[in-house]
Structures are given as C-alpha cells and as structure tokens.
Amino acid sequence: MKTFRIAAAAFLAAVAFPALAQPPAPPAPQQGGPGGAPQGDITRAQAEQxxxxxxxxxxxxxxxxxxxxEVEAIIDRIATAGGPERMGDRLHQLVKDYGKDGRLVIDDLVKARLAQFDAADTNHDGKLDPAExxxxxxxxxxxxxxxAAPR
Structure with a gap:
C-alpha cells in the first residue's frame, strides 16, 4: 500500500497546487466522494487510469x-506555492522505492499498483468494492x- 500512499501524495500535490499540473487530465471515473475519493466499485481498468x-x-x-x-522542479513549485515540505520527501521516496538510478518508469509503478489491486480484490471479480x-x-x-514496509 506504500504505492497508494505515494500516489495519493502525488495526487494531492497536483490537486492542491494545480499550477504544478500539466494540462488538466480528464477526471477519473466515479470520483466524487469525500476528498474526491472514488465511490462505489472501481474496476481494474479504472484503478490503472x-x-x-x-x-x-x-x-x-x-x-x-x-x-x-522533474521531482525537484515539482518540489520547487510546491515550496513556492507554500505547500507542505513533507510532500517533497514523499515524492523522493516514490522515485527511491520504485525507480532505479533516479528514474521512475511509470509503467513499473502502475504494474506494482495493479498487483496491490489484485491482492485487495479478495473475491477476484476484477473490481474493488468499498468493503475491499x-x-x-x-x-x-x-x-x-x-x-512493516508494505509495497
């Protein structure tokens, strides 16, 4: 679940400091719960997106x-916008945990996150319900x- 925490931190940075984001991405499916959290069931494809x-x-x-x-550039923007310092630590941790030689291949992180999705999908129906x-x-x-350091 470390990936989830780090992905959530990256998402928070992008949402809380929109100037950091590239052109706005389309909203993720089924957003709208507290804090923009997905509601209802989330399919594996939605989780990947x-x-x-x-x-x-x-x-x-x-x-x-x-x-x-790129992480340093984002951290500079977060700091300039008055964002939390711990965000930079989380972003560096993301690259450290899932990258190699200071480079994080997005497909590798997605693969790790989908493995976590699969583990959480206890009834193996290809989607996570709120209870899962x-x-x-x-x-x-x-x-x-x-x-423990979940991954």
Missing part, C-alpha cells in the same frame, strides 16, 4: 519516466503501525 493520471502529472516531459530532476478498499486501507495502516 487513476494511477496513470496521478503519477503522469509528475512526468513533465511526457516521456513515461519521472526523473529526480476499506479492508486494504486498514491492512496498510496496520502494516505501517507495525513497522
């Missing part, structure tokens, strides 16, 4: 790779509190 949209906002040159240089999402989030919280 949500992650691609969120992380894609960090890819300033749209080459499918997020580099340390809540259970996955609770497991992620328990992992963080227990010192």
């Amino acid at each position: 949500i992650v691609r949209d969120q992380i894609g906002r960090l890819d300033m040159n749209h080459d499918g790779v997020v580099t340390d240089k 999402r809540q259970a996955a989030m609770a497991a992620a919280r328990a992992g963080r509190e227990g010192g």
Whole structure:
C-alpha cells in the first residue's frame, strides 16, 4: 500500500497546487466522494487510469519516466506555492522505492499498483468494492503501525 500512499501524495500535490499540473487530465471515473475519493466499485481498468493520471502529472516531459530532476522542479513549485515540505520527501521516496538510478518508469509503478489491486480484490471479480478498499486501507495502516514496509 506504500504505492497508494505515494500516489495519493502525488495526487494531492497536483490537486492542491494545480499550477504544478500539466494540462488538466480528464477526471477519473466515479470520483466524487469525500476528498474526491472514488465511490462505489472501481474496476481494474479504472484503478490503472487513476494511477496513470496521478503519477503522469509528475512526468513533465511526457516521456513515461519521472526523473529526480522533474521531482525537484515539482518540489520547487510546491515550496513556492507554500505547500507542505513533507510532500517533497514523499515524492523522493516514490522515485527511491520504485525507480532505479533516479528514474521512475511509470509503467513499473502502475504494474506494482495493479498487483496491490489484485491482492485487495479478495473475491477476484476484477473490481474493488468499498468493503475491499476499506479492508486494504486498514491492512496498510496496520502494516505501517507495525513497522512493516508494505509495497
């Protein structure tokens, strides 16, 4: 679930500081719950699109790779806009955890996130219902509190 937290941080940066975003991406399907959280069931394809949209906002040159240089540019913009300093730490952690040599291939992150989706899809119907999402989030919280580093 670390990917979910990091993706959420990237999404928060893009939503809270729209000047950071490239041209606005179309809204993710079934958005509209508290804080823009998806409501109802989320299919695997929708989950993939949500992650691609969120992380894609960090890819300033749209080459499918997020580099340390792009992260630094975003962090500078966040700082200039008065954003939280911890956001930069989260973005660096994203590249560190899922990248190599200061480069994060978006497809690799999407693959990791979809593996988490599949693990959370306990009834294997290709979608996450609200109960499955809540259970996955609770497991992620328990992992963080227990010192585990979920991935």
